[in-house]
Amino acid sequence: MNEIFGMTDLDTISSLADIINSKELSEITITEGGRTITIKGRKCIPAPPHMGMPPMPPMNAAAPAPAPQTAAAPAADEANGGNIVKAPIVGTYYRSPSPDKPPFVKIGDKVKKGDVIMIIESMKLMNEVQSEFDGVVERILVTDGQAVEYDQPIMIIK
Numbered sequence: 001m002n003e004i005f006g007m008t009d010l011d012t013i014s015s016l017a018d019i020i021n022s023k024e025l026s027e028i029t030i031t032e033g034g035r036t037i038t039i040k041g042r043k044c045i046p047a048p049p050h051m052g053m054p055p056m057p058p059m060n061a062a063a064p065a066p067a068p069q070t071a072a073a074p075a076a077d078e079a080n081g082g083n084i085v086k087a088p089i090v091g092t093y094y095r096s097p098s099p100d101k102p103p104f105v106k107i108g109d110k111v112k113k114g115d116v117i118m119i120i121e122s123m124k125l126m127n128e129v130q131s132e133f134d135g136v137v138e139r140i141l142v143t144d145g146q147a148v149e150y151d152q153p154i155m156i157i158k
Contacts, residue, residue, distance in 0.1 A: 013039065082138050082158040087148040088129060091122030095144045103144075109137045111157060118155075120148065133157065 016030065016039040027040040087093070095103040095118060105117045111131045118129045135157040142154055 082156040083133055083135065084153045085117065085129075085131070085155045085157060087120060087150060087152045087154055089120055089122045089127060090150050091120040091127070091148060093142050093144065093146050093148045093154060094119040094121060094126075095140070105137045105140075105155075107137050107140060111135060111137060131157065 020027070020039055027038060029036060029038040095105075097104070097119065104119075105111055105115075111117060112134050113131055115131050116128045117131050117137075120127050120129055137155060138158045139156040140154070141156070142148060142152075148154065
């Protein structure tokens with residue numbers, strides 16, 4: 001009987017098919033010597049959808065912690081003269097450093113430029129967002145743990 005890779009052809013094909021099914025692969029290719037076997041499974045894994053995110057700067061893997069992020073340049077809230085703090089990155093908004101800690105800011109709190117006002121978790125990194133101006137927190141437009149988009153309004157500071 002013909003042998004490929006030290007096994008019979010049927011045994012090899014059967015083993016590769018089992019690997020594809022158990023690992024949910026779309027295909028597997030084995031090459032040895034001058035012979036190549038490719039087995040394609042039924043499950044084709046679709047490519048992930050394009051997220052439309054702005055490009056992220058390269059992160060230094062050796063860095064102990066990410067540099068604090070600052071909020072995008074504030075925009076005037078024409079309705080009531082406040083400043084809109086927008087999400088500087090895509091991620092998850094957190095109002096406190098951990099569930100058992102108090103929030104960074106609450107409605108009515110005074111903030112100064114440079115104060116940490118929230119965390120946005122992105123790609124498993126906690127990014128502190130600092131206020132770019134002095135004022136009083138008038139409104140918080142998102143809820144704790146909510147997913148936020150780049151440039152999405154998060155809070156209004158007057």
